[in-house]
Amino acid sequence: MDFSSFLLMRHEIILLAIILLLVVAEVSIANNKKNSIVHLAIFLFGIHTIIGFLKMNYGNLFGGMFHTNELIQFFKNILNIGVLILLLQSGDWIEEKILQQQRGTEFFILIFSSLLGVYFMISAGDFVMFYLGLELSTLPLAALAAYDITKRLSSESGIKLILSAALASGASLFGISLLYATTGSIYFAEISEAITANNLTILGFVFFFAGLGFKISLVPFHFWTADVYEGAPVSIATYLSVISKGAAVFILMILLFTVLKPLMAIWENIIYVIAIITMFVGNLFALRQQNMKRFLAFSSIAQAGFILLGLITGNQLGSATVVYFVLIYVFSNLAAFGVVQAISLQTGKENMKDYEGLYRTNPNLSLVMMLALFSLAGIPPLAGFFGKFFLFTAAASKGYYLLVFLAVVNVTISLYYYLLVVRAMFLRKNENAIPYFKSKIYMRLGLLITAVGILFIGLYSPLYNYIHELSKSFFN
């Protein structure tokens, strides 16, 4: 094995290098100049994102523990873009709030470590690597959720996250061990050949699925979501709902479509039921939320339910639509959370009531928020519509018309609560509306990118075609 084969891990190596660079920067930059760390981190990560798009080789490493291909590279790039936008959106927050507490660098190190874990998780070729990635991606998040040390809720959410995450990982690990017991291997490639549908494998699968379901916040593994989102800093809530969830969906898809394909008759039914309850619970609970972060938490639970409509197909069309949907979801959700972040940073307000009359004082922010919500609700010509339509098409292609029908009922329910926010911003008049403010350049850039993405990703069909081709080569 020569050195060049390590280049397969290009994403991981560069990110690790950035983390180490930041450690060096932390000790070598004087305390009163620490805000240059923010610029440095964002700059480095921007470079990393661009490098990610360059052509690379694909293959296996470490005897198949780690593998990468075009679809995985593409997905890592989606996550990179998401994290980059997230960093842009939280740059101001770190400069204004966190640097004074001397903890700016740690924020970046933790978030990059978690992303590193995500990379390993989706590149995993066996269950050990998968589990390592899962843990590496989760543990820093608990620290990050508790990052707002001036707030009690934040510490509470950190504790909640670490406890429930530990439980979920435990369940997952137990499931993996059962799968190992029945198939005698931890390598994905070998398991997919050896696995048969007997009671023990099904039990193993269920435990394993529960662990991942926790990360995607599927009902009934969703109880931590709203509380953690509410207490955690907005950036971390964003990360949890966008990056962490997106990655978990992706690895679940890979596992279901390749390794666990022989069990399809089983997991089809499980996903069918969970999709329905996830959509309904997410949507119905979102109806009454007043806090914007809790609101978006339930909205993202409901969106996860929609994603399952693509997963249930178990075919290449499903995988293409899921990846496409996640890409669009990243942009839409980042836009919504970005606006929440901007307002929360400026005024400390996070309730829907505070948003009343926002359009008359801050038209641009309200427009971005409206685009984001309409995209999440699936209104054309915004990207979210295409994502949803294709997911439903994928499910209908397998004849799940009833499921699609229930999903469109849920789309209508979800439209109601998205419109509640639009109502507050556009329809209501308010004497004490949040006064006009101008965010800093990072935040504006972040919101601009998401808005442009929401407007044009859907209309630009070559992007979908590209994803379609990638998943074709992967799953056929």
Added chain:
Amino acid sequence: MDILSLFIIVPIITILVLVFTKNLKQARVVSMLGSVVQLVMAINLVFAYFNERVVNDNIMVFTKDVVWFEHFNIHYNIGVDGISVALLLLTAIVVLAGIFISWKMYDLPKEFFMSLIVLSVGVYGFFISIDLFTMFVFFEIAVIPMYLLIGIWGSGPKEYSAMKLTLMLMGASAILLVGILGIYFNSNADGGALTFNILEIAQVNIPYEAQKLFFPLTFIGFAVIGALFPFHTWSPDGHASAPTAVSMLHAGVLMKLGGYGVFRVAMYLLPLGAIDWSWVFIILSVIGVVYGAFSAIRQTDLKYINAYSSVSHLGLVLFALLMLNKTAWNGAILQSLSHGFMTALFFALIGMIYERTHTRDISKLGGLLKVIPFISVIYVIAGLASLGLPGFSGFVAEMNIFVGAFQQKDTFMRVATIFSISVIVITAVYILRVVGIMLMGPVKNEAFLKLKKVTWYERFGILLLLIPIVGIGVAPLWLSDMILESLDPFIKGLL
């Protein structure tokens, strides 16, 4: 650039220009110019269509086909036949009239005109689409601006009405989506590829079971926006709360999407389903016709009267479509057009009356003929057109509908027809009641004596709508020729 894509591109350019306008004056001039261009294009299209028809006997002309999402076989595929040309003309006229009527929109003018034009993009796109997916996209684009238009610029319980309207229409379109997917996945029944192309699907023999399952979904999905009883409840509230121009556009144009969609998608693509299910929907539409008319009698708010009258008139459109013959269908399309102009005119007049007297309650109004004669006379004319007086568009339409309906010989159809004909009398009652109370008699309020004159832009908007009403009434033949020859492919599916 082809002649039809311009119908989408011009409004989009108008919207982009609107972004840079600073005040009401600039905004209204820009939107007016954009809409005038659209109207010129629509009139030009009518002539171009007649010329093209002579040499081209395809179902759709001026077609353009660009692959959009190749894996789903989704195309940006546009084209028109006689029906869509007529409806495009209707849209162009009503939009321009609506902009004239909102000449003094002081609150957030830029946003108002932008939303209005976004809505019109949706409508234009809907009428020219041949691809189901594209059609569905435009359908939703047309619906969603209504929420802001009613919610921000409306009156009365506007938040409630806006929410109700949006949820009911979007809920319907969600059901429609299932129907469309059902059609899509059965479009390869004859062994071809899956397609969203309406013309291609029409050639396919979709299995009977599938037609039976997906027809009601598709039909209801469209018919909700066409105010099918019992899904019409969004319409009176929505109309009553909406600002004038939005009521005009909504009743005049947007509700036509329902009838058009039912005809072009549900009945054209699923003819066996249509035959199977027609009795259910005939009953519902007859109830709508009669119920709408009776409700209109009991209302005192002018807008509610007109809204229920719309439920009744559009019920007649659905009824005529379900009669499954060309005469009735011709009547249905003519009724759509006639009702579009007429009801837009009504709402414009109601808006003008309300702006002057600050009430829409007919019991508080009286003797308006003496104080605002122009508005009052036009109101009478619109009323006469609405109750189907010969010489106006309403007569031509209803004549065709009932002649067509009587061609159906079995008892059930006869009974339904007789019920729906009774609406002619009821319509006369509620129209003449309003005319009597509101326009005739002594002036009820001193303040009415000093009402302000009708301005030039109001006259302009009114005349724009009045001309086609009289025009269709006096010379309907060119229009019904254009429509009738486009009906042939539809009837083939039923034979």
